[in-house]
Amino acid sequence: MQHRRVVLSLAATLVFTAALLLSLPAAAPAQIDGPCTVTMNGVSADSLAKPANALQVPYNGAIDVEVVSDDTISRHEVRLEFIGGAPWTISEKDDDSNTWSGTESVAKYSRYGVGLYRVTGESYGAGACSGSAYIKVTGKNPLTTPVGIGGAAATALGVAGVAGAGLFSGNKAPSLARRIAEGPTQTQATQVDEDAAFVYMGMLHCLTLAPLALLTTGAYMLAGAGGVGGPAVMLRWRPYLSVISLTGSLLAGLGTLVLAQQFALFFPTITLLVVWLLGWLAVGVVIPSLAHLSSVRKANDILKYWASEGGVTPEEGKAMPEEGGQNQ
Numbered sequence: 107m108q109h110r111r112v113v114l115s116l117a118a119t120l121v122f123t124a125a126l127l128l129s130l131p132a133a134a135p136a137q138i139d140g141p142c143t144v145t146m147n148g149v150s151a152d153s154l155a156k157p158a159n160a161l162q163v164p165y166n167g168a169i170d171v172e173v174v175s176d177d178t179i180s181r182h183e184v185r186l187e188f189i190g191g192a193p194w195t196i197s198e199k200d201d202d203s204n205t206w207s208g209t210e211s212v213a214k215y216s217r218y219g220v221g222l223y224r225v226t227g228e229s230y231g232a233g234a235c236s237g238s239a240y241i242k243v244t245g246k247n248p249l250t251t252p253v254g255i256g257g258a259a260a261t262a263l264g265v266a267g268v269a270g271a272g273l274f275s276g277n278k279a280p281s282l283a284r285r286i287a288e289g290p291t292q293t294q295a296t297q298v299d300e301d302a303a304f305v306y307m308g309m310l311h312c313l314t315l316a317p318l319a320l321l322t323t324g325a326y327m328l329a330g331a332g333g334v335g336g337p338a339v340m341l342r343w344r345p346y347l348s349v350i351s352l353t354g355s356l357l358a359g360l361g362t363l364v365l366a367q368q369f370a371l372f373f374p375t376i377t378l379l380v381v382w383l384l385g386w387l388a389v390g391v392v393i394p395s396l397a398h399l400s401s402v403r404k405a406n407d408i409l410k411y412w413a414s415e416g417g418v419t420p421e422e423g424k425a426m427p428e429e430g431g432q433n434q
Contacts, residue, residue, distance in 0.1 A: 140235025154239035175233030219253030248368035257364030267354020276397030279404035355390025
């Protein structure tokens, strides 16, 4: 029954993720569409169609834009896109000719952050056209800007949360063994873990269960449910889902994505944003789950030791011997 739940959850995850990615709007082509020629600082916008060819602009510089159309332009709008294509309107104006031009100060925006951005523009009227180009704001350390500092802080907090959850789940062996030895039956004990895990899975399987298929298969092979001759009650491993770890993984995902944009490593489109966060959510599940696997194996070793001592309970002073010696 439990394996069936995992399979169904995994199938739902794959279907949902595929549908989500297919439904996302495609990134706008970084080129000019329409009867226009566009230049930025004297460079044709068509040559700035890829992040690798982005127009480099100093943080205290400016961008001169000139648009010439075959027909009359009635209005234009220019936007600056950040992570996920979030638009920030930097210019909009009514026109009444076949051309328009303007100068935009980069310093007005670089006080918040630098790195790689996409500039999109659209002209309306008989000579309507649209397009986009990439710019790279340079000359300033991203870690001295509010956006860069925020990205670094989010990354540090997120990684600390995931690591903390891993340490916590990896040091639960004595308490797990004591709970089973003192408390419920095997069925009740395993059901407690299963129910708790699958409640969280029900809420989060759409985002986190895809990587658990391989993790679960390998962990069952390693942890198992005890060997022949062991105690009657043994712990069974289940994926360990921690709110702290999942929150930390999202923070780390957003933080690293911001840093990648600020250091101009790549431009984070909406599709990349979703895939990136899914990957970090997987990290937030895998790390504490693997640590929990270690706890389960150690707890089962403790239970076997107690059983080998004739069913001695924790209150009677028997603890699992450390490697190389006995605990008193």
